[in-house]
Amino acid sequence: MKEVKCSAVKAGITRRSFLGMGGALGVAATSAGSLVLPAFASETATPARGGHFRLGLSRGSTSDTLNPAHFADVFMQSLGFAIHNYLTEIDEEGQLKGELAESWEPSKDAKQWVFQLREGVTFHDGRSLTSEDVVASFNHHRGDDSTSAAKGMVDPIESITTDGPHKVVFTLKEGNADFAYITSDYHLAILPSNEGKIDPASGIGCGGFKLKSFEPGVEAVVERNPDYWKSDRAWFDSVSFLSITDEAARTNALRTGQIDAMDRVDLKTVNLLEMDPDIQVNTVESDQIYYFPMNVQAKPFDDNNVRLALKHAVDREDMVERVLKGYGRVANDHPIGGSYRYFADLPQRQYDPDKARHYLKKAGYDSLNLDLSTSDAVFTGAVDAAVLYKEHAADAGININVIREPADGYWENVWMKRPWCMSYSSPRGTADWFFSQYFAGDASWNDTNWNNDRFNHLLNEARSELDEERRAQMYAEMQSLIHEQGGRVSPMFSSYVSAANRKVGHGRIGTNRDMDGNRIAERWWFKG
Amino acid sequence: MDKLLLTVAKRVGLGLITLWIISLLIFLAVEMLPGDIATEILGQMATPETVASIREKLGLEQPLHVRYWDWMLGIFQGDFGQSLATDRDVMDMLDSRLVNTLYLAGFAAAVSVPLALALGITAALYRNSVVDRAVSMFTLSAISMPEFFIAYVLILFVAVQLGWVPSMSKVEVGMPFWERLHMTLLPALALTFVTCAHMMRMTRAALINLLSSSYIEMARLKGLGAWQVIIHHALPNAWAPIVNVIAMNLAYLITGVVVVEIVFVYPGLGQLMVDSVSKRDLPVVQAASLIFAATYILFNLVADVIAIVSNPKLLHPK
Numbered sequence: 001m002k003e004v005k006c007s008a009v010k011a012g013i014t015r016r017s018f019l020g021m022g023g024a025l026g027v028a029a030t031s032a033g034s035l036v037l038p039a040f041a042s043e044t045a046t047p048a049r050g051g052h053f054r055l056g057l058s059r060g061s062t063s064d065t066l067n068p069a070h071f072a073d074v075f076m077q078s079l080g081f082a083i084h085n086y087l088t089e090i091d092e093e094g095q096l097k098g099e100l101a102e103s104w105e106p107s108k109d110a111k112q113w114v115f116q117l118r119e120g121v122t123f124h125d126g127r128s129l130t131s132e133d134v135v136a137s138f139n140h141h142r143g144d145d146s147t148s149a150a151k152g153m154v155d156p157i158e159s160i161t162t163d164g165p166h167k168v169v170f171t172l173k174e175g176n177a178d179f180a181y182i183t184s185d186y187h188l189a190i191l192p193s194n195e196g197k198i199d200p201a202s203g204i205g206c207g208g209f210k211l212k213s214f215e216p217g218v219e220a221v222v223e224r225n226p227d228y229w230k231s232d233r234a235w236f237d238s239v240s241f242l243s244i245t246d247e248a249a250r251t252n253a254l255r256t257g258q259i260d261a262m263d264r265v266d267l268k269t270v271n272l273l274e275m276d277p278d279i280q281v282n283t284v285e286s287d288q289i290y291y292f293p294m295n296v297q298a299k300p301f302d303d304n305n306v307r308l309a310l311k312h313a314v315d316r317e318d319m320v321e322r323v324l325k326g327y328g329r330v331a332n333d334h335p336i337g338g339s340y341r342y343f344a345d346l347p348q349r350q351y352d353p354d355k356a357r358h359y360l361k362k363a364g365y366d367s368l369n370l371d372l373s374t375s376d377a378v379f380t381g382a383v384d385a386a387v388l389y390k391e392h393a394a395d396a397g398i399n400i401n402v403i404r405e406p407a408d409g410y411w412e413n414v415w416m417k418r419p420w421c422m423s424y425s426s427p428r429g430t431a432d433w434f435f436s437q438y439f440a441g442d443a444s445w446n447d448t449n450w451n452n453d454r455f456n457h458l459l460n461e462a463r464s465e466l467d468e469e470r471r472a473q474m475y476a477e478m479q480s481l482i483h484e485q486g487g488r489v490s491p492m493f494s495s496y497v498s499a500a501n502r503k504v505g506h507g508r509i510g511t512n513r514d515m516d517g518n519r520i521a522e523r524w525w526f527k528g
Numbered sequence: 529m530d531k532l533l534l535t536v537a538k539r540v541g542l543g544l545i546t547l548w549i550i551s552l553l554i555f556l557a558v559e560m561l562p563g564d565i566a567t568e569i570l571g572q573m574a575t576p577e578t579v580a581s582i583r584e585k586l587g588l589e590q591p592l593h594v595r596y597w598d599w600m601l602g603i604f605q606g607d608f609g610q611s612l613a614t615d616r617d618v619m620d621m622l623d624s625r626l627v628n629t630l631y632l633a634g635f636a637a638a639v640s641v642p643l644a645l646a647l648g649i650t651a652a653l654y655r656n657s658v659v660d661r662a663v664s665m666f667t668l669s670a671i672s673m674p675e676f677f678i679a680y681v682l683i684l685f686v687a688v689q690l691g692w693v694p695s696m697s698k699v700e701v702g703m704p705f706w707e708r709l710h711m712t713l714l715p716a717l718a719l720t721f722v723t724c725a726h727m728m729r730m731t732r733a734a735l736i737n738l739l740s741s742s743y744i745e746m747a748r749l750k751g752l753g754a755w756q757v758i759i760h761h762a763l764p765n766a767w768a769p770i771v772n773v774i775a776m777n778l779a780y781l782i783t784g785v786v787v788v789e790i791v792f793v794y795p796g797l798g799q800l801m802v803d804s805v806s807k808r809d810l811p812v813v814q815a816a817s818l819i820f821a822a823t824y825i826l827f828n829l830v831a832d833v834i835a836i837v838s839n840p841k842l843l844h845p846k
Contacts, residue, residue, distance in 0.1 A: 061807065062804065063611070063809055147566075147569075147585060148578065149571075149574075152573075215795070217799060242698070244696070253695055256694060412568070412574070
């Protein structure tokens with residue numbers, strides 16, 4: 001275990017420091033002319049205990065449930081991280097560390113993983129955490145009749161057994177050097193076991209806050225867990241999670257002091273919000289990617305020249321500037337961004353209509369008419385992005401017909417159904433995790449139908465490869481394969497932009513998910 | 529009077545049949561929407577296997593008519609079923625939402641109905657004067673602006689700049705009456721703007737229509753004042769169309785305020801309905817839409833009864 005962990009730190013350190021600088025510069029640039037300080041200027045502020053924190057979140061729904069298998073979006077994810085703990089955690093620096101697991105050790109072939117649990121942790125109902133609870137919690141997502149959104153993640157587990165009250169043994173079907181990362185996923189909360197089964201709707205966990213009330217689509221209230229094992233976390237006495245789906249309503253609630261923090265600031269008006277001296281706008285660079293997947297088994301996308309033509313036909317800088325209002329950065333047609341351990345810094349592809357024309361000619365076309373399906377369900381501004389792409393591509397002789405699909409049912413009817421559409425994905429902990437879900441030939445969400453033998457082979461090899469250097473090489477090659485031959489035009493990474501009033505303090509903000517890795521309730525505090 | 533009761537009974541019977549047809553239509557409509565609860569719960573994370581497991585667990589594999597029949601049987605036993613998404617009892621979910629919706633509708637109606645009537649009568653009385661034009665212009669421009677715009681303008685000036693009331697109408701069970709009133713002032717005001725014009729216009733038109741009839745002429749010749757003529761002679765005969773418009777607006781206050789609910793973050797029925805439709809949570813959609821349909825039917829019935837009572841001639845159509 002030591003080997004894996006240490007080298008991870010080594011590989012990550014320069015990248016992290018680099019990313020940190022990038023984040024600081026980004027914030028400074030976007031808030032020029034106002035009084036706004038960089039996002040983590042308050043890093044030095046000492047946390048203080050107490051207060052009632054009111055958090056306004058965008059994606060709550062009356063159909064939300066406490067069942068972690070169906071946690072859907074930022075509302076339930078953030079609530080989940082307030083009331084639950086997980087085996088492992090991605091920290092503010094993007095590093096994997098133990099949460100309920102004190103340490104973990106893979107076997108030589110990375111097929112068997114032994115997790116040593118922390119002792120003396122209790123659930124909200126007073127019971128102590130044991131290995132039985134972990135087994136039951138993971139089994140909740142496994143098996144043929146599982147309805148869990150995390151089923152694909154736990155499917156590679158062959159068996160889970162206990163070895164004493166504080167040791168859990170995972171046996172995988174195939175070796176996976178990154179398995180410990182998977183256990184930090186927001187679905188895989190640890191709940192108390194009742195004869196081998198968890199009660200998913202109980203809301204009982206061992207997190208920093210106890211659930212007090214929950215009205216789906218309206219509000220959830222949690223109170224500090226006095227027995228929480230982390231002494232330097234969960235500063236607030238209580239936290240309200242308010243579901244405020246309307247952007248303007250969220251912003252007004254923050255400005256009038258009805259909430260203390262909010263997610264998803266409207267990028268069109270963020271400059272106005274930054275003028276308010278009582279408000280801090282927090283911009284966090286992330287590897288959340290917005291992209292255009294093509295079905296590479298459908299005409300004309302089955303010809304890689306067409307894919308390359310399309311990749312050269314988009315002006316990424318323009319798109320970041322106009323669609324994201326600068327709150328993001330250009331991507332390079334592969335989903336692995338700077339926060340990943342094996343990020344390969346390939347030469348940046350540029351907007352080049354002549355080159356696009358050249359590839360088009362190579363594919364045997366003088367001009368090309370294509371349908372692109374999109375909807376604002378993908379992200380705010382997705383339709384604008386598609387129209388902008390149409391403008392860019394026109395210069396290369398590619399006529400894109402933008403089809404606006406209904407937001408309702410987009411993921412069911414359009415994504416992975418139409419030959420060319422739009423999508424987004426949040427960063428995963430590791431490149432393997434991402435590739436296994438989206439790029440492996442047999443992946444459930446292989447939204448480009450891309451099936452590259454060399455890539456599949458490398459992915460399988462690298463997964464159980466414990467030699468860091470060889471691993472890094474393999475991942476670099478995989479990224480360049482996606483960059484050169486993959487079916488995604490990936491123009492940009494978007495930043496997470498949230499806002500809070502000045503009374504709220506926080507350290508560096510995690511980049512792995514929105515709202516400080518969804519752990520805002522546990523990590524933030526009121527300044528004393 | 530017997531005739532009135534008979535009419536009411538007939539109308540109630542018709543209303544029930546209407547409700548049943550509506551439930552059938554809603555059931556089919558939701559069924560025809562792309563996707564179902566399984567794909568909506570899992571979203572981008574859906575895989576064929578997990579989707580199949582959810583469908584099996586919820587009994588969605590059963591044919592349409594079987595599921596509809598089961599649902600109908602439940603209704604007759606007073607059981608609206610469980611939400612497919614949350615497993616909660618549908619009636620429990622609707623309970624507090626319905627109270628909130630009725631409260632806001634009541635508040636808005638208490639402001640807008642008297643206001644609209646007063647404005648309408650004034651406008652009719654001083655028709656074609658400056659007052660009449662001002663009232664018409666004001667109410668008509670209010671109604672031609674989208675609800676969310678009115679709501680945002682109110683929030684911007686009254687809540688953000690002046691800070692008199694909160695921008696978010698977060699009501700809770702057991703909140704003191706005055707606090708609740710304060711909390712919901714803005715949404716009620718926004719709804720007043722939206723509904724006033726219809727009622728005011730109808731009042732004005734109905735009265736003006738009557739003012740030219742001979743018995744009003746007679747009353748005037750007898751030397752009655754303008755207000756007396758309107759209140760005692762014209763208004764009783766103008767009720768039928770006015771009450772109808774009021775009923776329609778009241779029904780709208782209960783069933784159509786989803787935009788206002790979203791902008792003011794008000795936990796009413798509309799938001800529940802929208803969420804449930806987008807998640808294809810059929811039992812909740814059905815129950816909510818039956819409530820909405822019943823509201824319309826009921827208000828129509830009441831409006832007709834009031835109209836008949838105020839003018840018994842309507843019981844005996846020629």
